Amino acid sequence: MVRHADASISTASACLALLRRDLLLVWRRRGDAAQPLMFALLVVSLFPLALGPEPELLAKIAPGVIWVAVLLSGLLSLDSLFRSDLDDGSLEQLMLAPQPLALLVACKVLVHWLASAVPVLLIVPLLAAFLNLDGRLLPVLWESLLLGTPLLSLVGTVVVALTVGMRRSGMLLALLALPLYVPVLIFGAGAVMAAAQGLPFAGALWLLGAALVLAVVLAPLAAATALRIAMP
Amino acid sequence: MTPAAPPLLAAESLAFQRNEEPVFGPLSLHVAAGEALLIHGGNGSGKTTLLRVLAGLLPPSEGDIQVRGQHATRESVAQTCALLGHLLGHKGELTAVENLRFAVGLNGQREGTDITEVLETVGLAGYEDSPARQLSAGQKKRLGLARLLLLPSPLWLMDEPYANLDLEGIALVNRVVEAHINGGGAALITSHGAYATPAVRSRVLELD
Amino acid sequence: MNPVIRWFHQMGSPPIFHRFADRWSRWLLLAALPFLAWGAWSGLFEVPADYQQGDSYRILFIHVPSAWMSLFIYGLMAVYAFIALVWRIKICEQLAMACAPIGAGFTAITLLTGSLWGRPMWGTWWTWDPRLTSELVLLFLFLGVIGLNAAIEDRRAAARAAGFLALIGVVNVPIVHFSVEWWNTLHQGATIKLMGQSSIDSRMVLPLVLVAIGTKLWFLGSLLVRTQTAMLEMESGKDWVKQIARGAHA
Numbered sequence: 001m002v003r004h005a006d007a008s009i010s011t012a013s014a015c016l017a018l019l020r021r022d023l024l025l026v027w028r029r030r031g032d033a034a035q036p037l038m039f040a041l042l043v044v045s046l047f048p049l050a051l052g053p054e055p056e057l058l059a060k061i062a063p064g065v066i067w068v069a070v071l072l073s074g075l076l077s078l079d080s081l082f083r084s085d086l087d088d089g090s091l092e093q094l095m096l097a098p099q100p101l102a103l104l105v106a107c108k109v110l111v112h113w114l115a116s117a118v119p120v121l122l123i124v125p126l127l128a129a130f131l132n133l134d135g136r137l138l139p140v141l142w143e144s145l146l147l148g149t150p151l152l153s154l155v156g157t158v159v160v161a162l163t164v165g166m167r168r169s170g171m172l173l174a175l176l177a178l179p180l181y182v183p184v185l186i187f188g189a190g191a192v193m194a195a196a197q198g199l200p201f202a203g204a205l206w207l208l209g210a211a212l213v214l215a216v217v218l219a220p221l222a223a224a225t226a227l228r229i230a231m232p
Numbered sequence: 233m234t235p236a237a238p239p240l241l242a243a244e245s246l247a248f249q250r251n252e253e254p255v256f257g258p259l260s261l262h263v264a265a266g267e268a269l270l271i272h273g274g275n276g277s278g279k280t281t282l283l284r285v286l287a288g289l290l291p292p293s294e295g296d297i298q299v300r301g302q303h304a305t306r307e308s309v310a311q312t313c314a315l316l317g318h319l320l321g322h323k324g325e326l327t328a329v330e331n332l333r334f335a336v337g338l339n340g341q342r343e344g345t346d347i348t349e350v351l352e353t354v355g356l357a358g359y360e361d362s363p364a365r366q367l368s369a370g371q372k373k374r375l376g377l378a379r380l381l382l383l384p385s386p387l388w389l390m391d392e393p394y395a396n397l398d399l400e401g402i403a404l405v406n407r408v409v410e411a412h413i414n415g416g417g418a419a420l421i422t423s424h425g426a427y428a429t430p431a432v433r434s435r436v437l438e439l440d
Numbered sequence: 441m442n443p444v445i446r447w448f449h450q451m452g453s454p455p456i457f458h459r460f461a462d463r464w465s466r467w468l469l470l471a472a473l474p475f476l477a478w479g480a481w482s483g484l485f486e487v488p489a490d491y492q493q494g495d496s497y498r499i500l501f502i503h504v505p506s507a508w509m510s511l512f513i514y515g516l517m518a519v520y521a522f523i524a525l526v527w528r529i530k531i532c533e534q535l536a537m538a539c540a541p542i543g544a545g546f547t548a549i550t551l552l553t554g555s556l557w558g559r560p561m562w563g564t565w566w567t568w569d570p571r572l573t574s575e576l577v578l579l580f581l582f583l584g585v586i587g588l589n590a591a592i593e594d595r596r597a598a599a600r601a602a603g604f605l606a607l608i609g610v611v612n613v614p615i616v617h618f619s620v621e622w623w624n625t626l627h628q629g630a631t632i633k634l635m636g637q638s639s640i641d642s643r644m645v646l647p648l649v650l651v652a653i654g655t656k657l658w659f660l661g662s663l664l665v666r667t668q669t670a671m672l673e674m675e676s677g678k679d680w681v682k683q684i685a686r687g688a689h690a
Contacts, residue, residue, distance in 0.1 A: 013337065014337060021323070024326065025323060029325060089318070089321035093338075094338075098310040098340075099338070101306075162605055166592075172591055175583060176584040176588060178580055178584075179580045182620075190622065229525075229601050250594050252676075253677075
């Protein structure tokens, strides 16, 4: 006897199911997780090669270069956020689930950030060493990246959702994301630059934090709307 | 005499255009519990698009969709319909069981069903721990059927369920759909029309 | 029904919009010319030279109205996009999309004139003045809308997606402006401001206003032409377009 769908599966357990699935997928493809890490490392290594190894120069550009490297590696890995789900039809199933799409998107972004940004965050001390970053700036750099990378992921998700149907959307994705990334970069790298000059930097970090809170609420909603608009 | 329950899914004057070119419609249809609606059409007739519009994945250019007599909302469609689309919706790196457990974790599980039993019903006994990407096209289709059996939704939206299946597979689809419909469920099935169809009360909608 | 609202309803119909655009676009474009000419002449010859910058400041009469237009057009594009997304009106979708290249053009003029302005003063072809930096980001926003609209095949879906992008961007514009101002104060040593603290002489107002009106008229005419063309392309299979084509050949 077919009964109507019962009191629907609780939202929390549904989100847990999605989190578990995506984490399992990351684990099964754990080779891929090294790519953002490698990319950030490579970008950072290019600068001393291009500019020369003079320690003072490197120390001066270190916060900015590290921030740009992390930003770019995040942008590259963002492209794959919805791609496999779109290709095998899982995205359709997510859109047909009883839970709000925004919530499911938020779960996906969380796993994506854990898999792609957190490894890069862990090697920041290494990147700092490559560029001779003043050790006293390391905490500020780390805090700014800790607040900034999820913000970039969330904002980037909206843009990825808009281009979800497109093949090889890499360049377009970067163009669309860049204007949205600029303020995050300015305040994130700027906080470290301010600290380097002995200026107050807490305000910039608080701004990032506030933006992150807003983005956690608004970005998944915007991304869900964008997915419905752009679904092929 | 009790009034008839409204159809599970109904569409009125539904039409869809892409780049100002009509893909289908305007057309009207309805599916009630205990029956199957077969949508027949050749390649490019818009069957897949129609199904996706009915599932709410694409917005219609014109017309209205109703679920159980009320204007369709995301929740009502999610609760009433389950989709077996052209892209089946399995993650290749997850095993058959893991895929089904996720579907059930997201949507809930139909009462009285068990994942292992359902896998046996669709002929995938022994493949529980095989990653989905190692399954053949026909086996992936059967896994999709298993998902439909496990989800609580009464209306099955099936896009070309017979494609990629051998005679035994086609018979399986029909058996499963018959059991579902005789149990009070409903199905909306698109196909070329050249296949043997389930032995249940059904109507046919022809798309040009 | 209120006649104004009725007019808007009617404009939503492609054939009626086409007739409206046909009738008015030419005049708007023509009307822009005297304003632009008068404003340019007044700015170049009538208004006295600036006591700090001499004659090279006169490019401000193109730079400032262009900057105003770039922001105005972006705002208008966002409004059209909002209406298009909420009420699904075809004309508004195309109006929003037509705004983007015109806005990008004005932004490019702003950047170009800003760059030229900086040259005699600091000897560099580009300065990271806060306004120019904000305008650069605005240019990327416009290019993004144009790019997204071009990348999706279905014209209506493309306009909806690019319109949504424009809406997200509109929230971003003040944020970028604010962040760039902060960035500018942070890097004190290299602070360069194009307009500086000097207040505007009252005699400079007239050419500014003239050019501003001229650019608005030009924009409206150009917008109507572009939207008209886009609508003709989109509706090319429909009867009303065929009738017009037949009429043109007759």
